[in-house]
Amino acid sequence: MAPLTLALYQPDIPQNAGTMLRTCACLGVSAAIIGPAGFPTSDRDFRRAGMDYLDQVTIDRHASFTAFQAWRAACRQAGNPRRLLLLSTHATASYLDCAYREGDILLVGRESAGAPEEVHAAADLALRIPMRPGIRSLNVAVAAAMVLGEALRQLRVL
Template sequence: MKQENFLNPFSLVLFEPEIPPNTGNIARLCAGTDTPLHLIEPLGFSISDKHLKRAGLDYWPSVKLSVWKNWQEFKDNVRPQRLVTTSAKRGEHLFNFKFLPGDHIVFGPETRGLPDWMFAEFEHAVNIPTTNNVRSLNLSTSAGIILYQALSCLDAEVIFK
């Protein structure tokens, strides 16, 4: 069902993303859910990368995109109410976590995840349960799962107006 007046209370934050197609797919997710997307440099690619554009297709004009030079610049300018870090191994089980409007959901680089200091600095962390058959899920898959789970924590009246 398409919603014309969708108001998304969440934001996605990609800390030092490395793989252009993942970021492009997440941008497409953000365009489709009206979710602001924050990219924290350094990026493992150029914003003009053809793989990034291909994955995001023609949805880039609909993405509420901000690119920040580093983590401190992001925090100083955005001043998020609550940061929710993500991990393949740490944090609370995704389906037990209560997301709140205004949450900024933070994802780490594909090859190494978020740095340890982030988990020490921020109290909220979630993970997606998987079997032992994989180390982790793809970043863009994880972003979709977590964003839609966050949306499901809210009343439909809050989401669809």
């Protein structure tokens, strides 16, 4: 099992999704795509941004957030609980203050709308990237890479 999983909640920009999957491949992180996505999510559709790196990443696909939560419940029953960490501009805790654990799932929301209340409610922890006042948000792929980097640094994986 990879030390971390990056979950993409209903991604709607294929280039960003491909970039995040490429990041997962380079860093040894598994990926999960929670549908429905705003574009086809076959490996072929990610080839442009993910290039040949997609062969190097494990991608679990979940038809819905309900299916994703069922998968997490099955992991918990099998003795492998997976903590869900939501990256959100609405969170109060900084990603720098989190003590990451092996098996954590870092979840990013839709580029156009973030994550709905149902996802916020299911998260074990919501994290934000501190930014200058008046700035709305980072690109989702950049944000994911920043937080993955900190989590992997703490876990001393790479």
